Amino acid sequence: MLERLLDAxxxxxxxYADIRLERSFITSVAWRGRRLEGASTGTDVGGTVRxxxxxxxxxxxxxxxxxxxxxxxxxxxxxxxxxRSPEPVVLAPxxxxxxxxxxxxxxxxxxxxxxEKRRYLEHxxxxxxRFDRRIIDTQSAYRDEITECWFVNSEGTALHELRPDVTLSxxxxxxxxxxLERAVESLGARGGWTRVRDQEELFRTAARRxxxxxxxxxxxxxxxxxxxxxxxxxxxxxxxxxxxxxxxTQLEDPVAAALAAPGRQLGSELLTIGDDGSVVGLRGTxxxxxxxxxxxxxxxxxxxxxxxxxxxxETAARFGERPTGNARAxxxxxxxxxxxxxxxxxxxxxxxxxxxxxxxxxxxxxxAVGSRHRGDSYxxxxxxxxxxRDGALAEPVKSVVLVGFVAELLGAVDxxxxxxxxxxxxxxxxxGGQSPLxxxxxxxxxxxxxxxxxxxxx
Amino acid sequence: MITRLLDAARARVQMADAVAKTDETxxxxxxxxxxxxxxxxxxxxxxxxxxxxxxxxxxxTTGADADELFEAALASAAAGEEAPLLLPxxxxxxxxxxxxxxxxxxxxxxxxxxxxxxxxxLLRGGRSVTVHVERSVGSVQxxxxxxxxxxxxxxxxxxDIDVASPSGDGSVRVVGRxxxxxxxxxxxxxxxxxxxxQRLAWAGRSAxxxxxxxxxxxxxxxxxxxxxxxxxALVGKAHLLGTSPLADRLGEQVLHPSLFLTDxxxxxxxxxxxxxxxxxxxSFRSPLIEGGVIRRCIYDLETGALAGRxxxxxxxxxxxGKAQPxxxxxxxxxxxxxLDALLGVxxxxxxxxxxxxxxxxxxxxxxxTHPVVLGYRVQGGEVTGRVEGVVVAGNVxxxxxxxxxxxxxxxxxxxxxxxxxxxxGVAVAPR
Numbered sequence: 043m044l045e046r047l048l049d050a051x052x053x054x055x056x057x058y059a060d061i062r063l064e065r066s067f068i069t070s071v072a073w074r075g076r077r078l079e080g081a082s083t084g085t086d087v088g089g090t091v092r093x094x095x096x097x098x099x100x101x102x103x104x105x106x107x108x109x110x111x112x113x114x115x116x117x118x119x120x121x122x123x124x125x126r127s128p129e130p131v132v133l134a135p136x137x138x139x140x141x142x143x144x145x146x147x148x149x150x151x152x153x154x155x156x157x158e159k160r161r162y163l164e165h166x167x168x169x170x171x172r173f174d175r176r177i178i179d180t181q182s183a184y185r186d187e188i189t190e191c192w193f194v195n196s197e198g199t200a201l202h203e204l205r206p207d208v209t210l211s212x213x214x215x216x217x218x219x220x221x222l223e224r225a226v227e228s229l230g231a232r233g234g235w236t237r238v239r240d241q242e243e244l245f246r247t248a249a250r251r252x253x254x255x256x257x258x259x260x261x262x263x264x265x266x267x268x269x270x271x272x273x274x275x276x277x278x279x280x281x282x283x284x285x286x287x288x289x290x291t292q293l294e295d296p297v298a299a300a301l302a303a304p305g306r307q308l309g310s311e312l313l314t315i316g317d318d319g320s321v322v323g324l325r326g327t328x329x330x331x332x333x334x335x336x337x338x339x340x341x342x343x344x345x346x347x348x349x350x351x352x353x354x355x356e357t358a359a360r361f362g363e364r365p366t367g368n369a370r371a372x373x374x375x376x377x378x379x380x381x382x383x384x385x386x387x388x389x390x391x392x393x394x395x396x397x398x399x400x401x402x403x404x405x406x407x408x409x410a411v412g413s414r415h416r417g418d419s420y421x422x423x424x425x426x427x428x429x430x431r432d433g434a435l436a437e438p439v440k441s442v443v444l445v446g447f448v449a450e451l452l453g454a455v456d457x458x459x460x461x462x463x464x465x466x467x468x469x470x471x472x473x474g475g476q477s478p479l480x481x482x483x484x485x486x487x488x489x490x491x492x493x494x495x496x497x498x499x500x
Numbered sequence: 501m502i503t504r505l506l507d508a509a510r511a512r513v514q515m516a517d518a519v520a521k522t523d524e525t526x527x528x529x530x531x532x533x534x535x536x537x538x539x540x541x542x543x544x545x546x547x548x549x550x551x552x553x554x555x556x557x558x559x560x561t562t563g564a565d566a567d568e569l570f571e572a573a574l575a576s577a578a579a580g581e582e583a584p585l586l587l588p589x590x591x592x593x594x595x596x597x598x599x600x601x602x603x604x605x606x607x608x609x610x611x612x613x614x615x616x617x618x619x620x621x622l623l624r625g626g627r628s629v630t631v632h633v634e635r636s637v638g639s640v641q642x643x644x645x646x647x648x649x650x651x652x653x654x655x656x657x658x659x660d661i662d663v664a665s666p667s668g669d670g671s672v673r674v675v676g677r678x679x680x681x682x683x684x685x686x687x688x689x690x691x692x693x694x695x696x697x698q699r700l701a702w703a704g705r706s707a708x709x710x711x712x713x714x715x716x717x718x719x720x721x722x723x724x725x726x727x728x729x730x731x732x733a734l735v736g737k738a739h740l741l742g743t744s745p746l747a748d749r750l751g752e753q754v755l756h757p758s759l760f761l762t763d764x765x766x767x768x769x770x771x772x773x774x775x776x777x778x779x780x781x782x783s784f785r786s787p788l789i790e791g792g793v794i795r796r797c798i799y800d801l802e803t804g805a806l807a808g809r810x811x812x813x814x815x816x817x818x819x820x821g822k823a824q825p826x827x828x829x830x831x832x833x834x835x836x837x838x839l840d841a842l843l844g845v846x847x848x849x850x851x852x853x854x855x856x857x858x859x860x861x862x863x864x865x866x867x868x869t870h871p872v873v874l875g876y877r878v879q880g881g882e883v884t885g886r887v888e889g890v891v892v893a894g895n896v897x898x899x900x901x902x903x904x905x906x907x908x909x910x911x912x913x914x915x916x917x918x919x920x921x922x923x924x925g926v927a928v929a930p931r
Contacts, residue, residue, distance in 0.1 A: 068820060071579075075741060077806075078581035082558035083572045084820040085565075088543070104541035106562045121538035124608050128534055156579040179741045215743050222743065222865050263929070294630075296664065296671050375541060414856035414871055419931060421856060421871045421891065443869045445891050445931045494931060496869045496893055 044202055047194040050111040056093035056101075056119045058133060060195035061111065062332060063089035064374040066187050067152055071159050073167040073182040081160045088374040093118040094133070099125030104375050134358035134365050136197070136335055143203040143329050149234030151186035151208060159184055163210075166245045170214045173249035176256060179215035182245065184208075184238065185468075199334045207231075207325070207480055209468035210238045212245040216252035223440070225251035225425060226411060228468030230325045230480060251426055260441035261427060261497035267404035268444065268493040269397050273465045274424055276483025277410035280385040280471070282420065282448045283308065283315045287342040287350065288368070288380040288473075289357035297418055301448060306348045309452030312390060315343040317352055319367055319383030325466050325480040326383035330367070337367035337383055346452070354380050372476040379474050387485035390458025397457045397489045404430035405495055407442050421445045421496075443496040457489035502643045504566045505548050510645050513552040513577070515587050517644035519778045519817050520546045525636040526608065530615040532629055538608065545819030551585055552577040556802070560819040584805045587644045593775040593782050597768040599653035600682040604637045606657075611635055614659065614683065621693050622663055627700075628671075632660040640778070648780035655681045656771055661692070665700050672703045672886065674874065675721070675854065679914055681769035695911075699853060699874075707877035707885030709928065715849040715904055716892060716926040717842060717878070720911045720918040722852040722870075723832075727918075729866045729896045730761070734788050735825050736799035740807045745865055745897055746794050755792040756903040760833030762787050763798065765813070772828035772915030779815035779823055786812055792901075800825045827915070834919040835906025842922055844881035845905045850928050851876040851883060852892060866896035871931060894926045901925075 047061050066086040072079035088106040091114045095101075101122030103114045151159075167182035189205040211228035227248040231237035270278060285291055286302035293299070302308060309315075319337025321327055330336055333355050342350045351361060354369035357380055369378035398406070409425030424442040428435045444451070462484060470478025502518045509516030522544045529537040547560040550573045557577025561569045615631035622629045634657070641651040658679040664671045676696045678684050684692075718726055729745075738744035746754065765774050765783035776782055779801045787795045799807065800815035800823045816826035837845065855870035875887045900923075907920035 070821060074737075080556070080558055080576075080581065080822040081579040082560070082576050082821055084560040085563050085568070085572075086561075086820070087563045099535070100537050100539075102537070102539040104539070104543070106542065106544050107564075117540060121540060121608070124535060124612075125538050126534045127536050128531065156575055160579045179743050215741075217742070222745070300670065375543065377539065419856065419871050419873065419889075421869055423869070441867065445869065445871055447889070447931065496891060496929065 043192050044194060044200045047111070047192060048200060050115060051194055051196050053112060054093065054115045054119060054196060056122060056196070057096050058094040058196055059092065059115060059118070060193065060333070061089060061091050062374055063108065063192040064189050066189040068185070068187045069151065069156060069159060070183065070185040071163045073163055073180065075179050076171065078160065078164070081156050083156065090374050090377065091115050091118045092377065093122040094131055095119070095122045097130070098122045099127035099131050101125060102377055131356055132359040133355040136355060136365060138198040139201060139330070139334055140199070141201050141203070143201070147206055147234040149236040150188065151235045152188055154235050166212070166241060169242050169245040170212060170249040173246060174216065174253045176216045176218050176253055177214055177249055178217045181213040183211045193330070193332070193334050195334060201330055201334055203329055205232070205328065206234060208233060208235070208238050210241055210244065211468045212248040214248040214252040216256050218256045221256050223252050223255035225255065230466050230468040232323060232325055232327060254438055255426060255440050258426070258438040258440040261405060261439040261495055263495060263497050265492050265494050267401045268490040268495065269404065269406045269430065270488045270490070271406070271408040272461065272463050272485045272487060273409045274407055274422065275387055275485035275488040276385065276465055277413060278422060278451070279315050279387045279485060280382055280481065280483050281413050281415050282452060283343050284317060284382045284385045286448070287348070287352055289351045289353045289361055290380040292351065293357065293360065301418055302348050304348050307346050308343055308348050308449060309346040310455035311346040312458045313343055313346050313452060313455050314341070314388035315386065316341045316388070317368070317382055317385045321384050324384045324464060324482040326482045331369045332371045332378040333369040335365045335367040335369065340366045352380050352382070354378060370479060372479050376476050379476065381473060381479055382471060382481050384464070384482040384484065386483070387458070387488065389460050389462040389486050391460045392457070394459055394461060394487050397459055397487055398430050398435070399433045401430045402432060405439070405442060406430055406435060407444065418448050419446070420448055420451065439497070441497040444493055445496050446494045451490065451493060454490040454493055455488050456491040459487035462486040501546055501566045502641055505570055506643055506645055508570050509550055513550045515645045516548065516550040517587055517642070517648070517780060518546060518548045520544070520641040521638065521819070523636055523638035525634060526611065528608065528612055528615060528633045530612065530619060530631040530633070532623055533616050533619040535612050547817050547819050548573045549822070550574065550577050554582050555580040556583055556585065558822045560821070562819055583802050585802055586805065587646050587801070588648060588780045590647045591782055593650065594766055594784065596766045596773050596775050596783070598681055598773050599655050600769065603635060603655040603657050603682050606635060606683060618661055618689065618693065622696065626666040628664045630662045634658040640774070642776060642778060642780045644780050650776055650780065652775055657681070657683055659684065661696065663696060663700060665704070667704060672874070674699045674703060677913055679771045679912065681773070702876045702883045703874060703886045705885040707887055709887050709890050709930065710848060710850050710877060712928050714928055715846050715922060715924050716928065717846055717849065717851045717920050717922045719851065719853050719920050720913050722855050723918045723921055724913050724916050725855050725870065726868070726896060729868070730900070731827060731830070734797045736797045736803045736807055736809070737825060739797050740803060750794050753793050754897070755789060755900045757792045758835065758903050758906055759789055759792045759900060761789040762831045763827050763829065764831050765828035767829050767831070770829045770912065770915060774828060777813045777815045778817040779811065781811045781813040781815065783813050783828065798825045798827065830916045832910070832918050833906070834908045834910040837905050837907055839907055839909055839920055842905050842907045842920055843878050843883065846878055846922055847881055849878050850887060850890070851878050855892070868896060869893040889931045891929050891931055892926050893929060899923050899925045
């Protein structure tokens with residue numbers, strides 16, 4: 043296939059061209075309550091061609107049929123000539139790379155019969171259904187997608203790799219009288235069948251949490267010291283610093299550019315945040331991004347000061363910086379954007395107990411079930427929480443929503459614990475109509491000196 | 501391919517249906533009047549559903565191998581669920597315009613010209629204007645082993661305009677959208693321009709936040725986000741499982757008597773318009789809420805069969821996965837007041853233009869907390885400036901029992917037609 047692609051691209055008249063092809067095999071199984079929702083399979087095949095011409099801009103053609111690549115290249119070239127970018131589009135230099143990275147999956151999900159996947163998910167779903175009589179609904183899902191990718195460009199780079207992705211998700215709905223609550227747990231991995239085995243506790247946790255929320259009272263609105271668990275802390279880092287430091291976001295959004303300008307003190311000096319697509323085995327990890335650049339560990343904020351940006355080749359050239367390997371697309375239907383990979387908050391020192399010891403009245407906010415953000419403002423909806431009273435965890439609370447301004451939130455961090463961990467959820471990141479993109483977040487517990495919580499009116 | 505798939509199915513399974521969709525989309529991105537990116541996308545996919553030994557199997561492909569697709573569907577059925585599925589038989593389809601030849605034939609130059617026309621009128625005073633112009637041409641073919649064999653053509657032209665205007669030390673962004681099967685006419689573009697200029701003028705100065713108990717008017721863009729829990733609650737599956745707050749309340753007066761919500765696939769030339777759903781069920785208008793009374797929720801074939809109800813013609817299928825109930829065009833009934841009159845009725849309060857996007861934040865029970873991205877203070881019935889740093893919070897179902905007025909100036913936002921809505925009982929709080 044690589045030779046065929048290279049032959050096609052050699053004939054392109056564009057100053058620069060690249061072709062990305064994918065062939066995916068997809069299996070999904072879903073249970074809803076006591077009923078099998080479906081067990082289906084699919085094959086997704088297609089590609090995208092990008093062309094760039096001096097004085098023009100990007101011309102792009104996406105397609106399913108692979109039989110006339112030359113015509114696709116011609117169409118993309120023609121569109122490129124119709125584009126007049128106000129600033130010349132230049133790509134940062136990149137070495138020519140060649141690679142066949144097609145590791146054999148010892149536990150390739152394609153070798154597991156659909157019936158076995160169905161039986162396994164039925165078993166996991168039953169863990170939620172039998173947990174408590176107040177569980178009235180469940181949604182359990184398994185999905186595997188094994189994608190073979192080819193990438194070539196007119197500079198001579200030619201890459202071939204296999205991208206496996208397996209996910210499990212558990213949603214439990216509990217009801218007691220008129221009170222209805224739900225909880226979600228998920229797992230995602232760049233691996234095979236064994237990565238999603240033995241996950242009974244994941245499903246029991248979703249059920250336990252939904253039932254627990256029935257008796258929890260809504261937190262009272264107000265300003266509190268707040269401790270974020272590692273999951274929520276990782277999501278906060280991803281949604282705030284991570285997205286603000288995407289170079290294409292900064293080019294489009296003056297608010298983001300101002301907030302995350304290099305040298306700006308964006309958060310507490312205890313905060314160091316980065317994005318690392320090279321960590322072995324995480325969902326955001328790839329050997330190459332979708333422009334053929336290997337990923338890197340990019341520091342974004344160091345001791346609270348903005349020190350870096352995430353780049354594609356185009357944005358790197360625009361800013362006079364180096365490509366970071368963050369040009370990613372969710373599939374061949376889309377063009378690569380500057381996207382996050384594995385976003386982390388660097389470890390601190392001490393334990394969770396150290397963080398809450400001197401909190402007289404505060405909130406422990408756990409997990410993230412929703413986030414809304416635009417410009418310099420945000421809201422994060424925690425999955426559940428607890429009050430902190432006199433240095434110890436007290437009663438569970440719900441409807442914990444953090445609201446405010448990004449700089450205030452990040453500036454309020456006054457303790458960073460030393461209990462860092464990665465969280466590999468089965469969800470993903472959305473941007474520019476491309477969702478879900480597999481990513482991971484990692485963080486230790488963080489403490490905010492004060493943060494505004496919206497729950498029940500005081 | 502559909503004919504071949506269904507011929508194979510008649511010989512080997514109890515029943516089958518299939519949908520084939522094609523789409524060719526051209527997307528142009530203009531910044532300050534120049535085309536800065538152009539993307540064309542040609543996609544085609546087939547989804548096949550079979551019932552074998554009483555079990556449902558589903559498979560999809562964007563490839564061209566019909567035999568492989570059929571075998572995958574059989575394998576899926578072997579592991580599949582049992583369902584009392586009854587496929588529809590052929591019947592006459594309603595007339596609805598979903599395809600406009602001049603939109604299908606529009607060139608790159610003509611489409612770019614629409615974006616430039618908007619930019620030329622808006623680009624001044626240090627503003628930056630970004631316009632996305634998207635034109636899709638496609639087809640939907642549905643067939644089944646009972647003889648349904650139908651196909652219709654679709655065009656869709658969508659415009660997204662984002663204007664960033666200097667304000668104080670930073671800038672304020674106002675967004676406008678249009679979507680329909682045809683190229684927008686001059687009158688529609690003028691209305692959009694007038695609306696954008698009005699909101700830019702309102703946003704150009706600052707004003708203090710109103711009291712926490714002040715009434716709120718939601719403009720269409722914000723109202724679409726606000727109504728998401730209502731949509732979720734009207735999906736038949738949520739009623740079947742008892743997870744909808746409106747479950748068991750069909751026929752009851754639950755919301756304000758002035759509230760009328762209709763699912764209307766037969767509006768000509770709108771984004772959700774269609775003569776037939778993806779399962780071969782002819783489309784018809786569905787009143788969902790009438791005078792605050794819950795009238796109907798939506799079903800596809802399978803969910804309807806499980807609930808003992810007929811499909812309401814809301815089955816939607818993508819290439820991969822099974823059919824799911826999905827709304828077509830949602831139309832919230834307009835009221836009598838123009839916006840000025842509605843502001844007068846409100847007197848003092850908050851006019852909400854946009855709330856933050858993203859996920860979550862609204863629960864199935866209807867509670868919500870939305871940061872206001874763009875909102876305006878209203879004093880004495882007049883807009884006095886932009887309000888920053890507030891959230892609106894409450895419960896959607898309780899709030900929709902306290903409607904203070906509905907505007908007559910409804911606008912299409914994607915596939916939803918929504919008027920401004922005056923609400924009491926929404927808390928306005930600082931962030």
